[in-house]
Amino acid sequence: MDTNDQQHPVSNDASPETGDASAKRKNGSGWIILLFFVIGFVGSMLSGWIVFPDLLYSEKEQPIDFNHQLHMGVVYEGCQSCHYFQKDGSFSGIPDLYACSSCHQFVQGTDPEEEKFVNDYVLPNKEVPWLVHSRQPDNVFFSHAAHVKGADMECATCHGDIGRSTHTRVYQENRITGYSRDIWGYNIARLGEPKHGLRMKMNDCADCHEQQTGHKGYCFQCHK
Amino acid sequence: MAAGVIGGTTLSPVPWKLTDDISIWTQNWPWTPVPKEGRDSYKTSVCDLCPGGCGIQVRRVADRAVKIDGLPDHPMNQGKLCPLGLSGLQFLYGPARVKSPMKRTGKRGEGKWQRISWDDAIKDITAALKKLRDQKMPQRLAWVAGSDRGTLPQLIQRFMDAYGSPNFLRPPSAHDAYEMAVSLMQGQQGTAGFDIEGADHILSFGAGLFEGWGAPARMLNVYGNMHGSKHIVQIDPRLSDTAAKADQWIPITPGTEGALALGMAHVIVKESLYKQSFVNQATFGFKDWTDENGKIHTGFKTLVIKDYSPEIVGQVTGVDPKTIATLARRFSLAKKPIAVIGRGAGRLPGTLDECMAVHALNALVGNLNQAGGVQIMTEPNYAKWPEVKYDPIASAGLQKPRVDGAGTSAYPHARYCLHRLPAAIHKAKGESPVQALFVTHANPMYTLPDTAATKAAFDRIPLVVSFSSYMDETAAYSDYILPNHTFLERYEDVPPPAGTTQSIVGLCQPVVRPVYDTRHVGDAVISIAKSMGGFVENAFPWKDYNSYLKAALKENWKQLTDKGYAKITDFEPKASPGQFNTESGKFEFYGSITGADEGADKSVLPGFSGLQPEGKPEQYPLILIAYDSMRIAGGAVGNPPFMTKTVDADVLKDEIMFVEINPKSARKLGFFDGDRVLLTTPKGQAEVRLRFYEGIKPGVMAMPQGFGHTAFSKYLAGKGVNFNSLIAPSDDPKSGLNAAWGIRANISRA
Numbered sequence: 001m002d003t004n005d006q007q008h009p010v011s012n013d014a015s016p017e018t019g020d021a022s023a024k025r026k027n028g029s030g031w032i033i034l035l036f037f038v039i040g041f042v043g044s045m046l047s048g049w050i051v052f053p054d055l056l057y058s059e060k061e062q063p064i065d066f067n068h069q070l071h072m073g074v075v076y077e078g079c080q081s082c083h084y085f086q087k088d089g090s091f092s093g094i095p096d097l098y099a100c101s102s103c104h105q106f107v108q109g110t111d112p113e114e115e116k117f118v119n120d121y122v123l124p125n126k127e128v129p130w131l132v133h134s135r136q137p138d139n140v141f142f143s144h145a146a147h148v149k150g151a152d153m154e155c156a157t158c159h160g161d162i163g164r165s166t167h168t169r170v171y172q173e174n175r176i177t178g179y180s181r182d183i184w185g186y187n188i189a190r191l192g193e194p195k196h197g198l199r200m201k202m203n204d205c206a207d208c209h210e211q212q213t214g215h216k217g218y219c220f221q222c223h224k
Numbered sequence: 225m226a227a228g229v230i231g232g233t234t235l236s237p238v239p240w241k242l243t244d245d246i247s248i249w250t251q252n253w254p255w256t257p258v259p260k261e262g263r264d265s266y267k268t269s270v271c272d273l274c275p276g277g278c279g280i281q282v283r284r285v286a287d288r289a290v291k292i293d294g295l296p297d298h299p300m301n302q303g304k305l306c307p308l309g310l311s312g313l314q315f316l317y318g319p320a321r322v323k324s325p326m327k328r329t330g331k332r333g334e335g336k337w338q339r340i341s342w343d344d345a346i347k348d349i350t351a352a353l354k355k356l357r358d359q360k361m362p363q364r365l366a367w368v369a370g371s372d373r374g375t376l377p378q379l380i381q382r383f384m385d386a387y388g389s390p391n392f393l394r395p396p397s398a399h400d401a402y403e404m405a406v407s408l409m410q411g412q413q414g415t416a417g418f419d420i421e422g423a424d425h426i427l428s429f430g431a432g433l434f435e436g437w438g439a440p441a442r443m444l445n446v447y448g449n450m451h452g453s454k455h456i457v458q459i460d461p462r463l464s465d466t467a468a469k470a471d472q473w474i475p476i477t478p479g480t481e482g483a484l485a486l487g488m489a490h491v492i493v494k495e496s497l498y499k500q501s502f503v504n505q506a507t508f509g510f511k512d513w514t515d516e517n518g519k520i521h522t523g524f525k526t527l528v529i530k531d532y533s534p535e536i537v538g539q540v541t542g543v544d545p546k547t548i549a550t551l552a553r554r555f556s557l558a559k560k561p562i563a564v565i566g567r568g569a570g571r572l573p574g575t576l577d578e579c580m581a582v583h584a585l586n587a588l589v590g591n592l593n594q595a596g597g598v599q600i601m602t603e604p605n606y607a608k609w610p611e612v613k614y615d616p617i618a619s620a621g622l623q624k625p626r627v628d629g630a631g632t633s634a635y636p637h638a639r640y641c642l643h644r645l646p647a648a649i650h651k652a653k654g655e656s657p658v659q660a661l662f663v664t665h666a667n668p669m670y671t672l673p674d675t676a677a678t679k680a681a682f683d684r685i686p687l688v689v690s691f692s693s694y695m696d697e698t699a700a701y702s703d704y705i706l707p708n709h710t711f712l713e714r715y716e717d718v719p720p721p722a723g724t725t726q727s728i729v730g731l732c733q734p735v736v737r738p739v740y741d742t743r744h745v746g747d748a749v750i751s752i753a754k755s756m757g758g759f760v761e762n763a764f765p766w767k768d769y770n771s772y773l774k775a776a777l778k779e780n781w782k783q784l785t786d787k788g789y790a791k792i793t794d795f796e797p798k799a800s801p802g803q804f805n806t807e808s809g810k811f812e813f814y815g816s817i818t819g820a821d822e823g824a825d826k827s828v829l830p831g832f833s834g835l836q837p838e839g840k841p842e843q844y845p846l847i848l849i850a851y852d853s854m855r856i857a858g859g860a861v862g863n864p865p866f867m868t869k870t871v872d873a874d875v876l877k878d879e880i881m882f883v884e885i886n887p888k889s890a891r892k893l894g895f896f897d898g899d900r901v902l903l904t905t906p907k908g909q910a911e912v913r914l915r916f917y918e919g920i921k922p923g924v925m926a927m928p929q930g931f932g933h934t935a936f937s938k939y940l941a942g943k944g945v946n947f948n949s950l951i952a953p954s955d956d957p958k959s960g961l962n963a964a965w966g967i968r969a970n971i972s973r974a
Contacts, residue, residue: 040228041235048236056241086264088283096263137251138258176245178252188237 091144160197262286270730275721276439301441314864362388362621370665386763388621399722408815411805417725422596425558436569438723463919482578487537491552499590509814524813560596568852576959580830607776635960643953643962646681667860669697675949839968858929881944
């Protein structure tokens with residue numbers, strides 16, 4: 001044994017004393033630290049769960065308050081009258097001005113919205129900047145034909161019973177991405193389905209595919 | 225508290241949702257190119273990137289073309305399309321476009337240009353043309369057009385007539401020699417249509433049937449639909465894609481295809497396997513014959529029996545005599561045999577002799593103007609306009625001999641000899657016989673053999689005007705560029721290509737509005753004519769090209785615009801079997817109208833002259849040939865980036881091209897697979913890499929056509945070597961057409 005080894009017990013004896021003293025001080029301020037921790041924790045939880053979702057979305061009105069129910073009453077082929085499959089199997093989506101103008105070249109009724117549509121868009125030949133709730137990024141390939149024709153699905157399954165709506169609803173736009181809140185879903189935790197059809201994030205597609213086909217599908221099926 | 229915030233935030237949706245949103249946000253940065261949204265629509269048109277004339281339908285979103293597909297019910301391609309046609313949009317939106325009229329400011333080829341207005345461009349060019357006419361030398365204007373068929377070439381010819389120059393030229397094609405063979409043997413001016421669909425035994429002398437020959441998409445359909453119902457024999461120095469798809473591949477010494485055809489004829493004649501009814505009754509010159517003066521002439525029968533036995537032919541061609549006999553028997557005993565000739569896609573030339581020899585084979589089996597045989601499609605003649613009235617200057621100019629020698633006493637049957645133009649310009653003493661050269665739909669600086677000589681000839685021409693839509697080699701070496709609309713922006717009729725039996729005319733239609741400040745060549749020609757005034761102006765009573773085209777197509781216009789094509793009966797083979805327009809009224813093995821040396825029978829019968837490629841064998845032990853590929857556009861049009869991407873790494877790697885060589889030949893010279901070598905020919909040299917290929921005859925090297933561009937865009941220029949820069953033109957003494965399909969070459973360490 002050398003001198004160094006003998007010195008160790010001495011220093012070891014001294015340390016418990018100092019250790020006890022600092023522990024007492026810590027116990028005193030520990031509550032305060034815990035309090036602040038809880039304040040920070042609860043505050044950020046509340047703002048994250050409650051305030052953040054409202055801050056994230058801005059509310060926008062459609063350029064024209066479109067009445068689906070009214071139109072369904074005057075067309076013959078239901079949804080397909082305006083949202084149809086083209087010759088090559090691709091889906092027409094939202095009708096363009098050309099399609100609308102075939103009926104609304106001039107104001108026909110008394111509805112101020114129709115008048116606005118004709119005056120602001122048809123006459124100056126300007127496309128209506130509809131805010132599309134189901135719009136997806138460009139890197140997503142989605143085939144309506146595969147779902148509507150191939151899997152025999154109803155439009156309403158994903159888009160909700162929009163055909164019976166009498167007014168357009170508020171478009172909640174994500175301030176960062178520009179996409180509709182419908183895509184993520186109205187519940188920030190993505191629980192439950194929104195009133196207006198189905199959520200439309202990638203996992204939502206995959207979940208449904210897993211239920212219906214037994215497989216989530218492959219990357220390249222949607223990301224070409 | 226910070227820890228609390230961190231903990232709380234982590235357990236709240238904020239970071240997770242923000243991460244997701246930010247990642248989507250990054251996809252939507254404003255500078256990320258996103259195609260415009262809009263209404264979907266389809267337009268029907270015709271592809272004119274090669275002479276194939278395939279029907280296309282172009283998908284548009286709003287006013288933008290987004291996809292080209294084959295037109296499902298088009299008789300030529302039935303919905304199919306080749307890689308070049310599918311890449312067509314890159315010609316419309318690609319970086320090689322010339323965006324407005326340009327005037328050269330630096331030295332020629334230096335790439336310094338100044339944008340000018342259309343009015344100024346036309347004024348400058350008119351002034352130069354007026355000057356030539358004032359000097360009473362209108363014949364010094366030469367015009368190289370991509371084709372001589374269809375209304376646009378006819379409009380240009382009309383301009384040349386009214387202006388007074390006989391020097392309308394077009395680039396050579398493999399079909400020229402066959403056309404001449406048909407004209408000599410059948411007395412008909414027209415292209416040979418090969419009814420491959422109706423044939424059951426196809427004997428192909430080097431034609432790249434599935435590598436771009438004729439209308440490429442048509443041939444892909446033939447291959448896709450045949451399901452073993454056709455027997456294909458491919459005679460080719462290398463195991464080409466066509467040879468690989470054929471039932472039998474006969475490797476042959478390049479350039480001896482004609483001899484093999486005559487060797488086969490020997491067997492067919494000797495064993496009396498030919499169609500007796502046709503040969504005995506409807507042909508002339510099969511047997512020896514006596515003319516009015518009592519002189520006995522050698523007939524085809526005597527010629528092949530005496531000079532072309534399988535043993536002799538075997539030595540020349542490198543094909544086993546027994547194989548020759550078997551080939552001949554199988555060919556003549558097939559139900560619907562047809563013999564086809566061509567090298568690759570059809571840009572490489574052939575001799576009159578070999579075409580006559582192959583056509584004689586078709587005659588021996590009696591398939592002329594029959595289903596499954598060779599049908600002669602007469603020249604399209606659907607456009608008729610009032611006669612041009614000439615002033616004395618034009619009449620005098622038109623009397624002058626052509627600068628390329630075509631149609632002169634030396635080459636009475638050749639119609640165009642563009643390959644002789646550079647030499648004609650070099651040889652001329654004093655001023656160049658061409659003072660102004662206009663180029664439309666052609667790229668002679670790239671496609672003419674011997675690029676250096678072509679460049680030197682251009683240097684002697686004071687005014688070169690290109691009408692190209694793209695900055696091709698010729699445009700880059702011109703003085704003015706008056707850019708044409710691309711085929712997706714203009715109207716133009718497209719006659720069927722040589723080789724097909726379809727009597728249809730297609731119509732290019734504008735699919736999108738012109739993207740740049742370009743103008744239809746037809747409109748540019750009419751504008752120039754109008755500003756010339758006088759007789760030249762009077763020859764063009766039309767407002768613009770479209771009204772001229774509508775006037776030409778008359779009742780077919782509606783069908784053309786609706787369906788993209790119309791059947792025009794003018795083309796259909798009129799002669800019933802056995803009826804020919806020759807002097808004898810029969811098919812002539814012995815071309816009685818050749819007018820060549822009357823005494824020498826061999827000069828009018830198909831023969832084998834053994835034309836050798838340029839170069840001494842001691843100095844250049846190898847023979848260099850070119851091949852075509854469906855993935856490389858080899859002609860005037862440069863490969864689009866989409867297609868270059870599909871080229872294998874053993875064809876082009878980085879910027880260096882591979883040349884195929886048989887391992888035996890390479891090892892003898894001390895080289896290994898992948899070696900970098902200096903390839904030398906009598907005309908030039910280039911650095912290439914060797915690719916060992918068992919499927920090529922020893923002593924032969926092959927390189928793809930379509931690389932070695934110096935212009936277009938950075939995506940094409942500087943990749944590989946241009947085959948044409950390594951070869952030189954050579955005259956076929958019988959026809960005057962170019963016969964240089966290859967050249968002798970050597971390799972050394974790089």
